[in-house]
Amino acid sequence: MSHHIIEFEDVFFRYPDGTEALRGIRFRIIHGESVGIVGANGSGKSTLLQQMNGCLLPTSGTVTIGGISLTRKTRQEIRRKVGVIFQNPDDQLFMPTVFDDVAFGPLNLDLDEACVRERVRRALGTVNGLDLQDKPPHHLSGGQKSSVAIASVIAMEPDILALDEPAANLDSKSRRALILFLKAFKHSKLIASHDLDLILEVCERCIVIGEGRVVADGPSGEILSNRTLLEENSLELPLSLQRG
Amino acid sequence: MTFDTHYFDIGRLDRLSYKNTFVHRLDPRVKVIATMLFLFTVISFPKYEVVGLVPFFLFPALLMAIGEISVRFILRKVLLVSPFAILIGVFNPLLDTQTIAVISGIPISAGVVSFLSILLKFALTVSTALLLIATTSFPGVCHALRRLGLPSLFVSQLLFLYRYIFVLMEEAMRITRARDMRSFGTRGSGIRVFVRLIGTLFVKTVDRAERIYYAMLSRGFKGDIPSLGRTGIKAADLTYLTATVAFLAVFRFYRVTEGIGRLAQGLMQ
Amino acid sequence: MHMADALLSPAVGTALWAGTAAVTGYASKRLKREIDDRMIPLMGVLGAFIFAAQMINFTIPGTGSSGHLAGGMILAILLGSHAAFLVMASVLTVQALFFADGGLLAVGCNIWNMGFYACFLAYPFIYKPLAGSGQKPARILVASLVSAVVALQLGAFSVVLETLLSGKSELPFNTFVLLMQPTHLAIGIVEGFVTAGIINYVRSARPELLECMTMPRPLGASVSLRKILAMFVVLAVITGGVLSWFASTHPDGLEWSIEKVTGKGELPEMAQGIAPVLRRIQEKTAFLPDYNFKPAGNEPKKEAAAQAWPGIEAGTSAAGIIGAAIVLGLILLIGAGIRSFRGRDT
Ligand SMILES: Nc1ncnc2c1ncn2[C@@H]1O[C@H](COP(=O)(O)OP(=O)(O)OP(=O)(O)O)[C@@H](O)[C@H]1O
Numbered sequence: 138m139s140h141h142i143i144e145f146e147d148v149f150f151r152y153p154d155g156t157e158a159l160r161g162i163r164f165r166i167i168h169g170e171s172v173g174i175v176g177a178n179g180s181g182k183s184t185l186l187q188q189m190n191g192c193l194l195p196t197s198g199t200v201t202i203g204g205i206s207l208t209r210k211t212r213q214e215i216r217r218k219v220g221v222i223f224q225n226p227d228d229q230l231f232m233p234t235v236f237d238d239v240a241f242g243p244l245n246l247d248l249d250e251a252c253v254r255e256r257v258r259r260a261l262g263t264v265n266g267l268d269l270q271d272k273p274p275h276h277l278s279g280g281q282k283s284s285v286a287i288a289s290v291i292a293m294e295p296d297i298l299a300l301d302e303p304a305a306n307l308d309s310k311s312r313r314a315l316i317l318f319l320k321a322f323k324h325s326k327l328i329a330s331h332d333l334d335l336i337l338e339v340c341e342r343c344i345v346i347g348e349g350r351v352v353a354d355g356p357s358g359e360i361l362s363n364r365t366l367l368e369e370n371s372l373e374l375p376l377s378l379q380r381g
Numbered sequence: 382m383t384f385d386t387h388y389f390d391i392g393r394l395d396r397l398s399y400k401n402t403f404v405h406r407l408d409p410r411v412k413v414i415a416t417m418l419f420l421f422t423v424i425s426f427p428k429y430e431v432v433g434l435v436p437f438f439l440f441p442a443l444l445m446a447i448g449e450i451s452v453r454f455i456l457r458k459v460l461l462v463s464p465f466a467i468l469i470g471v472f473n474p475l476l477d478t479q480t481i482a483v484i485s486g487i488p489i490s491a492g493v494v495s496f497l498s499i500l501l502k503f504a505l506t507v508s509t510a511l512l513l514i515a516t517t518s519f520p521g522v523c524h525a526l527r528r529l530g531l532p533s534l535f536v537s538q539l540l541f542l543y544r545y546i547f548v549l550m551e552e553a554m555r556i557t558r559a560r561d562m563r564s565f566g567t568r569g570s571g572i573r574v575f576v577r578l579i580g581t582l583f584v585k586t587v588d589r590a591e592r593i594y595y596a597m598l599s600r601g602f603k604g605d606i607p608s609l610g611r612t613g614i615k616a617a618d619l620t621y622l623t624a625t626v627a628f629l630a631v632f633r634f635y636r637v638t639e640g641i642g643r644l645a646q647g648l649m650q
Numbered sequence: 651m652h653m654a655d656a657l658l659s660p661a662v663g664t665a666l667w668a669g670t671a672a673v674t675g676y677a678s679k680r681l682k683r684e685i686d687d688r689m690i691p692l693m694g695v696l697g698a699f700i701f702a703a704q705m706i707n708f709t710i711p712g713t714g715s716s717g718h719l720a721g722g723m724i725l726a727i728l729l730g731s732h733a734a735f736l737v738m739a740s741v742l743t744v745q746a747l748f749f750a751d752g753g754l755l756a757v758g759c760n761i762w763n764m765g766f767y768a769c770f771l772a773y774p775f776i777y778k779p780l781a782g783s784g785q786k787p788a789r790i791l792v793a794s795l796v797s798a799v800v801a802l803q804l805g806a807f808s809v810v811l812e813t814l815l816s817g818k819s820e821l822p823f824n825t826f827v828l829l830m831q832p833t834h835l836a837i838g839i840v841e842g843f844v845t846a847g848i849i850n851y852v853r854s855a856r857p858e859l860l861e862c863m864t865m866p867r868p869l870g871a872s873v874s875l876r877k878i879l880a881m882f883v884v885l886a887v888i889t890g891g892v893l894s895w896f897a898s899t900h901p902d903g904l905e906w907s908i909e910k911v912t913g914k915g916e917l918p919e920m921a922q923g924i925a926p927v928l929r930r931i932q933e934k935t936a937f938l939p940d941y942n943f944k945p946a947g948n949e950p951k952k953e954a955a956a957q958a959w960p961g962i963e964a965g966t967s968a969a970g971i972i973g974a975a976i977v978l979g980l981i982l983l984i985g986a987g988i989r990s991f992r993g994r995d996t
């Protein structure tokens with residue numbers, strides 16, 4: 138399926154205040170691949186993920202998703218395919234109750250009521266959050282917020298998932314559930330994280346970003362065991378590899 | 382009131398509204414309408430009415446009892462509320478000095494009576510308004526308002542406000558704590574510092590709005606905030622509304638209090 | 651200053667509610683047509699920002715007392731008239747709900763007093779012309795000061811009118827005005843300084859924020875001179891009318907009130923036993939008959955005197971007091987009863 142190929146070609150991005158966050162990103166992800174994105178704080182991971190569905194548009198270069206090049210015109214269409222989960226769940230959960238929040242996406246897809254309810258149920262079930270339905274987001278713990286944020290995106294049943302620090306606030310059990318879910322998600326996915334163990338477990342491929350450029354790109358096993366490369370990018374070996 | 386008390390009070394009120402009692406389960410529309418009717422009835426009493434207002438305390442009392450809301454909490458909030466009404470009302474005894482009663486040798490002036498009336502109205506309106514939000518979740522109130530015909534843009538405004546009040550208050554609290562920790566005496570709490578502090582908070586807020594906007598776009602936002610239809614009005618809701626209206630009508634149009642008093646006088650004799 | 655339910659008459663409360671609802675509807679409609687989607691979350695979050703900012707106190711120089719932001723002016727400058735009005739309306743509604751600040755009937759008055767003047771008068775007709783292109787900090791300061799003072803003066807004056815028209819307070823017009831306007835002059839000056847300070851801070855720290863926000867501003871050059879003039883005429887007629895009405899009902903203004911404060915009034919009845927006194931109380935606690943929808947701002951004394959209450963037994967009011975005590979006791983009993991019953995349940 139050429140549908141879910143993601144291609145970044147010489148993508149540059151400058152924030153309005155002049156910060157050059159991306160300086161020539163280039164990679165290609167084929168359907169069904171799961172790719173980890175790692176790098177130091179401020180290296181440009183979040184900025185990169187925001188290009189995936191056109192929240193930010195490249196200053197120069199092109200992003201192509203499923204054969205459609207991302208522009209102001211096509212981003213509505215692309216947003217149906219790509220689900221992006223942002224770094225801060227407080228910004229992701231903008232509706233007053235968990236149910237309303239998870240239902241927001243399906244409702245915008247113009248599904249009927251029964252279908253929306255079913256999707257909400259399934260998405261919340263995936264993250265073990267069914268009993269949180271009627272709570273307002275500010276009554277949730279940090280980890281519960283992260284879980285619901287993930288549910289709110291998977292309720293739209295996207296073909297491609299892009300996650301920014303999905304495991305940041307999760308306890309071991311929720312983190313494990315997330316890993317199982319991600320492994321079961323058969324479509325393409327991009328995961329930006331400092332949790333290298335999670336990346337090692339879920340992603341077969343890993344891209345290292347430094348100062349807005351791709352520094353390394355290869356199989357996770359190889360990249361995440363390269364101590365010098367990681368240290369150059371303010372990272373450490375994953376715990377599971379430290380003893381070896 | 383300090384920032385922290387404000388913050389924790391809102392949080393407490395908000396948590397109360399997610400309880401699960403008979404009152405909490407009633408349809409929010411019905412509760413909004415009942416509350417408005419109640420307030421309207423209370424303020425419709427004339428200036429010098431005191432006795433007729435007393436039975437109306439039954440309404441908040443019942444709400445507190447059935448809704449399992451702490452009386453002390455509501456009382457404290459009533460006492461802490463902005464005292465504008467009392468500030469203005471307190472002039473009445475000074476200005477309207479005509480004596481209209483002598484109770485155990487103490488002359489009572491008309492101003493005292495009208496001030497007492499303001500005080501009672503104040504306690505009734507404030508406690509009932511607080512009880513509405515303590516027994517109805519804020520999103521519930523908003524959906525009720527939307528279905529009662531308020532503009533949807535205004536209602537979504539309320540919903541956003543509610544969602545982010547807690548986030549921003551926490552942020553503001555962190556900032557003020559940092560200010561207070563580093564300012565000794567009053568040097569750090571002047572206007573200059575305040576302006577920079579608010580400016581920083583503002584910039585952060587605008588950035589946050591931007592991120593929220595992206596999150597909304599990512600989930601197909603097209604300019605409208607959709608919502609699913611809520612449950613309809615149940616028999617219990619109608620019963621509640623009817624009972625409230627009957628209660629208000631009886632105590633507004635009949636002098637029940639004095640009737641009871643006369644009965645008691647009769648019995649004593 | 652929040653207007654309170656307890657001071658309102660139904661007529662005034664309803665009128666201001668209706669006025670505010672109309673403006674809210676109008677602003678929503680305008681915005682719906684012209685708004686950039688981006689503004690929807692921005693407005694929501696800025697409402698929360700104002701809410702949080704109002705809770706942070708600062709020391710007012712030279713006085714030692716502390717103040718806080720009202721926020722109407724700064725919202726209008728940042729978002730434009732219509733959006734700012736909606737945000738202000740939502741902030742005040744939430745305050746009425748969570749803090750019972752003012753109250754749910756008075757919320758109409760409060761949105762009007764603190765939102766309408768800042769957003770629809772002070773901002774378009776004072777701030778914008780004075781601030782010009784908004785590039786010079788000094789001009790922004792002057793414009794903020796003048797517009798904040800005007801907005802707060804109008805708001806304070808409205809509080810006076812609303813209270814007096816409701817007729818629950820004895821404060822005479824002049825005294826009330828003397829009480830409210832000068833305090834709000836001080837508050838307005840502080841508000842102006844703070845508003846300008848924040849705008850100038852943001853302008854130097856993140857100029858692009860102001861630029862992108864000021865673009866989708868609906869009320870702007872598009873307002874015709876005719877509309878402005880019409881608005882002024884309407885306002886002039888309203889204020890003129892109301893003022894002259896006051897002048898005619900309180901011909902002797904301040905003196906009248908001073909006489910009222912100092913003049914001890916006659917207390918001859920005191921010696922004559924309780925009966926006539928109780929009759930007076932009955933007059934004062936008159937029930938339905940004097941409840942009507944006309945503004946009850948007339949002099950209460952005349953009203954009370956005008957109402958003859960024939961055939962009232964002296965015992966009625968004593969009964970009232972006894973009844974009140976019994977009813978209160980009953981309410982407490984019922985409340986406590988339900989509570990202990992429920993307590994056993996769970
Ligand atoms: N809204 C913004 N305006 C201006 N500059 C920004 C903005 N957001 C991020 N930046 C800058 O862009 C660069 C990349 O930021 P980004 O958030 O993409 O980093 P990151 O890799 O996600 O970092 P982290 O690991 O801390 O999440 C940083 O230098 C940051 O300061």
Ligand SMILES: [Mg+2]
Nearest residue numbers: 182183224301
């Ligand atoms: Mg990041």
